[in-house]
Amino acid sequence: MEPRVDPSQRIARIASHLHPPTSQMEEISLLRRSDCRAKGGAPGFKVAILGAAGGIGQPLAMLVKMNPLVSLLHLYDVVNTPGVTADISHMNTGAVVRGFLGQPQLESALAGMDLIIIPAGVPRKPGMTRDDLFNINAGIVRTLCEGIAKCCPGAIVNLISNPVNSTVPIAAEVFKNAGTYNPKRLLGVTTLDVARANTFVAEVLGLDPREVNVPVVGGHAGVTILPLLSQVNPPCSFTPEEITYLTDRIQNGGTEVVEAKAGAGSATLSMAYAAAKFADACLRGMRGDAGIVECAYVASQVTELPFFASKVRLGRAGIEEMLPLGPLNQFERAGLEKAKKELAESIQKGISFVKK
Ligand SMILES: NC(=O)c1ccc[n+]([C@@H]2O[C@H](COP(=O)([O-])OP(=O)(O)OC[C@H]3O[C@@H](n4cnc5c(N)ncnc54)[C@H](O)[C@@H]3O)[C@@H](O)[C@H]2O)c1
Numbered sequence: 001m002e003p004r005v006d007p008s009q010r011i012a013r014i015a016s017h018l019h020p021p022t023s024q025m026e027e028i029s030l031l032r033r034s035d036c037r038a039k040g041g042a043p044g045f046k047v048a049i050l051g052a053a054g055g056i057g058q059p060l061a062m063l064v065k066m067n068p069l070v071s072l073l074h075l076y077d078v079v080n081t082p083g084v085t086a087d088i089s090h091m092n093t094g095a096v097v098r099g100f101l102g103q104p105q106l107e108s109a110l111a112g113m114d115l116i117i118i119p120a121g122v123p124r125k126p127g128m129t130r131d132d133l134f135n136i137n138a139g140i141v142r143t144l145c146e147g148i149a150k151c152c153p154g155a156i157v158n159l160i161s162n163p164v165n166s167t168v169p170i171a172a173e174v175f176k177n178a179g180t181y182n183p184k185r186l187l188g189v190t191t192l193d194v195a196r197a198n199t200f201v202a203e204v205l206g207l208d209p210r211e212v213n214v215p216v217v218g219g220h221a222g223v224t225i226l227p228l229l230s231q232v233n234p235p236c237s238f239t240p241e242e243i244t245y246l247t248d249r250i251q252n253g254g255t256e257v258v259e260a261k262a263g264a265g266s267a268t269l270s271m272a273y274a275a276a277k278f279a280d281a282c283l284r285g286m287r288g289d290a291g292i293v294e295c296a297y298v299a300s301q302v303t304e305l306p307f308f309a310s311k312v313r314l315g316r317a318g319i320e321e322m323l324p325l326g327p328l329n330q331f332e333r334a335g336l337e338k339a340k341k342e343l344a345e346s347i348q349k350g351i352s353f354v355k356k
């Protein structure tokens, strides 16, 4: 028979786990994790979301909490994480959730994590380009990456904060300065471009969007978003009008949402979906699953540019292989030249921000 425990002591013990003093945060996080495993919870990966209380962060936290590969989920933001954490923690899925609030708790949020997802930063309003976010978001990404270099240098990083074409080079420079840079572990998330391309192409072809796969390469802003409509799977052909319509809609999908939201932000729900899907692909690769291929914006040798989005094969250590672009038609070759011109400037801007 179990020893009798005074119910008031039991309640006090639970309450102290829910509202621990800051200094005990990490210790209790470990305690709860081992509690969870002792009760039969499956071991899994430790994931942190930085910017977890935002428009993307909240639905992303919900989706990651539902991922059976995740055993521990850390939610970090400079505002509102206690509420978001309490809310998400009531979902009866396997992952244990812990909240971290403000810069003093950043290091505890990062310690021991396997995968870091970063949607921290300001979103666009109508009339703005993603590059207009640079001045605020560059500093946010730099600070968070300095924390990663210090507390979990071996983690895989999924970077969402815009302008992605510049924030990924910023992260790379920060990691280089800290001596922790491994290009296989730093991935700019462009999955939403692929999700949009699959959806819009499926609409035109009258297919189920889940059965369509469109490679989208280049970067994540305007003309740098280059859908390869000649490589759509299942193989198909388009009229010149369809190609013009689809390319324009895919390149401006983000602006379509920004304008529809009319000042209330940019894509959050579709982005959370895309980020959760991409994180799941990274985790399956880390687990050792074979044949996981996704498009992402990464340090690259596919073109002469140091960063470029293209198909990568994911594995235990992050990026295991960079797949070639494949044959491009004349329209795509012209698009690639335009994309490279803008990308080169955005990459340089990111690098200079850290070097200055
Ligand atoms: N890569 C993509 O495809 C893609 C898609 C959509 C949005 N985005 C970008 O994602 C970012 C977030 O968008 P959102 O709609 O969630 O914005 P949001 O304003 O709703 O949320 C951002 C969150 O970041 C937090 N934050 C700010 N500074 C922080 C810091 N120093 N540390 C931790 N958290 C911090 C804020 O408190 C807020 O909760 C934007 O830059 C947006 O442009 C990228």
Ligand SMILES: O=C(O)C[C@H](O)C(=O)O
Pocket: 123, 124, 130, 162, 192, 220, 253, 254, 255, 257, 258, 266, 267
């Ligand atoms: O368009 C934006 O500003 C957000 C994001 O990059 C998107 O593609 O939806």
